[in-house]
Amino acid sequence: MSGTGARPSAPGARIGVAPLSRAPGVTLTLPAHRLVIALHRSGLPVPTLAKRFPHVVNRLAACWAVPLDVIDLLDELLVDRRGGRRGFPADTLAELLALRGATMRRAAARLDAPARG
Numbered sequence: 558m559s560g561t562g563a564r565p566s567a568p569g570a571r572i573g574v575a576p577l578s579r580a581p582g583v584t585l586t587l588p589a590h591r592l593v594i595a596l597h598r599s600g601l602p603v604p605t606l607a608k609r610f611p612h613v614v615n616r617l618a619a620c621w622a623v624p625l626d627v628i629d630l631l632d633e634l635l636v637d638r639r640g641g642r643r644g645f646p647a648d649t650l651a652e653l654l655a656l657r658g659a660t661m662r663r664a665a666a667r668l669d670a671p672a673r674g
Contacts, residue, residue, distance in 0.1 A: 585611045588618040601659055605648045617656070624664035631657045 585593065585607060593607045593614060607614050613634065620626035631653060634645075645653065 583612045583615070586615050586618060588621075589614045592618040592621055596656075599659075601655055603652045603656065605646070606652045606656075609646070609649060624660050624667060627660045628657065628664065631660065 589607075589611065593603060596603055603614065616630055617627060620630060635650075635653060635657070644650070
């Protein structure tokens with residue numbers, strides 16, 4: 558996830574898809590717990606995502622400091638380019654889309670911020 562730009566859509570790509578595996582036995586890492594708390598405090602709670610898809614929150618926490626990497630990850634999760642994936646439940650999809658919107662705003666704010674030097 559380099560954050561170098563948009564990937565082209567694959568023919569037949571589906572929006573809002575998740576891997577068939579739900580990663581049984583995976584728990585939230587400490588950075589993921591901190592991210593969930595910070596998101597909740599900022600008005601962007603992700604309880605369903607954290608409970609049902611902790612492996613996704615772990616991946617988000619690992620790249621959270623770089624908004625473009627987060628956007629790449631969310632795009633990877635939301636658009637099926639390989640086929641064979643089921644969609645996320647509606648509540649989880651809503652949380653992912655809200656996260657993507659907030660991350661887009663965060664990335665735009667960083668681009669608009671004056672350079673420090």
